[in-house]
Amino acid sequence: MTENRQDEVVVVSFDELTDLLERIFIRHGVSAPNAAILARNCAACQRDGSHSHGIFRIPGYVSTLNSGWVDGAAVPVVDDTGGAYIRVDAKNGFTQPAFFAARDLLVDRVKEHGIGLLAIRRSHHFSALWPDVEPFAEEGLVALAFVNSMTCVVPHGGTRPLYGTNPIAFAAPRKDEPPFVFDLATSAIANGDVQIAAREGRLLPEGMGVDKDGKPTRDPKEILNGGALLAFGGHKGSTFALMVEILAAALTGGFFSGEFDWSEFKGAQTPKTGQLFIVIDPERGGNGVFRERVSEICALTVEAGQSRLPGDRRLLERQRSAREGIALSAADHAMLLSKLA
Ligand SMILES: NC(=O)C1=CN([C@@H]2O[C@H](COP(=O)(O)OP(=O)(O)OC[C@H]3O[C@@H](n4cnc5c(N)ncnc54)[C@H](OP(=O)(O)O)[C@@H]3O)[C@@H](O)[C@H]2O)C=CC1
Numbered sequence: 409m410t411e412n413r414q415d416e417v418v419v420v421s422f423d424e425l426t427d428l429l430e431r432i433f434i435r436h437g438v439s440a441p442n443a444a445i446l447a448r449n450c451a452a453c454q455r456d457g458s459h460s461h462g463i464f465r466i467p468g469y470v471s472t473l474n475s476g477w478v479d480g481a482a483v484p485v486v487d488d489t490g491g492a493y494i495r496v497d498a499k500n501g502f503t504q505p506a507f508f509a510a511r512d513l514l515v516d517r518v519k520e521h522g523i524g525l526l527a528i529r530r531s532h533h534f535s536a537l538w539p540d541v542e543p544f545a546e547e548g549l550v551a552l553a554f555v556n557s558m559t560c561v562v563p564h565g566g567t568r569p570l571y572g573t574n575p576i577a578f579a580a581p582r583k584d585e586p587p588f589v590f591d592l593a594t595s596a597i598a599n600g601d602v603q604i605a606a607r608e609g610r611l612l613p614e615g616m617g618v619d620k621d622g623k624p625t626r627d628p629k630e631i632l633n634g635g636a637l638l639a640f641g642g643h644k645g646s647t648f649a650l651m652v653e654i655l656a657a658a659l660t661g662g663f664f665s666g667e668f669d670w671s672e673f674k675g676a677q678t679p680k681t682g683q684l685f686i687v688i689d690p691e692r693g694g695n696g697v698f699r700e701r702v703s704e705i706c707a708l709t710v711e712a713g714q715s716r717l718p719g720d721r722r723l724l725e726r727q728r729s730a731r732e733g734i735a736l737s738a739a740d741h742a743m744l745l746s747k748l749a
């Protein structure tokens with residue numbers, strides 16, 4: 409760890425950050441195996457510049473754990489249907505331990521059937537989705553993830569919030585290069601980014617949200633205090649958000665984004681919903697050149713003038729972190745240390 413007081417920055421390695429986060433999770437009641445999974449996930453978000461779901465989320469994890477809303481020591485129960493469909497009851501724990509409890513079985517089933525579904529319920533997903541899907545593509549598989557969250561998005565033309573920010577992620581292997589991965593909220597902006605803008609006193613771009621009276625606003629505080637977010641792309645993004653409610657909640661047996669009641673749990677921030685993962689073995693397509701074709705369409709997209717592909721910024725951040733370490737502001741580093749007290 410190196411401190412640079414002049415710039416008020418503390419530089420840590422990925423392993424150092426993971427270790428610190430692991431100790432924080434354990435300090436607040438997360439079991440050791442679950443803490444190792446959550447710490448690695450959160451450190452990876454910070455490393456890759458997914459700042460809305462990196463260490464920014466630690467106070468939320470901690471206040472939620474302390475409220476009793478989530479069980480950090482939950483032991484997920486895997487229900488193997490014997491076919492391509494695997495169900496997991498997360499037992500009111502975080503999604504990632506439930507995901508890893510079934511991941512190997514899922515990959516076995518994908519190899520067997522060409523496709524596998526992992527449906528997780530009674531689970532709290534408080535992170536980015538790309539860490540869930542990217543490793544499948546590194547193994548040559550195609551993966552999709554659907555996660556619903558907590559009510560803060562108004563359906564297109566509607567008058568009250570109903571959907572969560574409901575992200576969708578996708579990963580596909582490419583030939584001789586890292587997988588193509590996107591990971592996006594179906595809201596115009598993720599709730600985490602609205603919170604960060606509010607903290608930094610920044611206005612948002614037009615078209616992200618409305619205030620408590622339904623009037624368009626660029627003020628993140630007005631959106632967070634009784635206002636709401638809009639879906640991306642009008643009725644189209646709104647319909648994607650609805651689809652995510654169907655796949656992540658109705659299909660898995662989890663709660664819709666507006667269905668759970670955390671009012672008795674002061675400090676609770678993690679949505680207790682459901683998550684669906686669909687994993688496909690592209691080799692079953694039989695054309696034998698799937699990776700080449702993915703690389704080809706990505707290259708054509710850039711040739712057609714798109715300045716960059718989804719995931720490019722994140723991978724550059726990953727490379728920078730590997731070269732230079734992960735730079736935390738001294739204030740953020742102090743915040744993390746304070747969570748060990
Ligand atoms: N757990 C949960 O319930 C929720 C989690 N989230 C998480 O919040 C995160 C942020 O979501 P969101 O605000 O939608 O993220 P962004 O809008 O910042 O990015 C969404 C995707 O678009 C890509 N992208 C961004 N800008 C461009 C561009 N100019 N050209 C091409 N591609 C681009 C990003 O790649 P790149 O990363 O390389 O910039 C990323 O794959 C996600 O990781 C999501 O999973 C969101 C909602 C709920």
Ligand SMILES: O=C([O-])C1=[NH+]CCC1
Pocket residue numbers: 460533534535557558573593597598599600601679
């Ligand atoms: O940024 C976001 O919208 C959320 N992240 C976790 C729950 C919702």
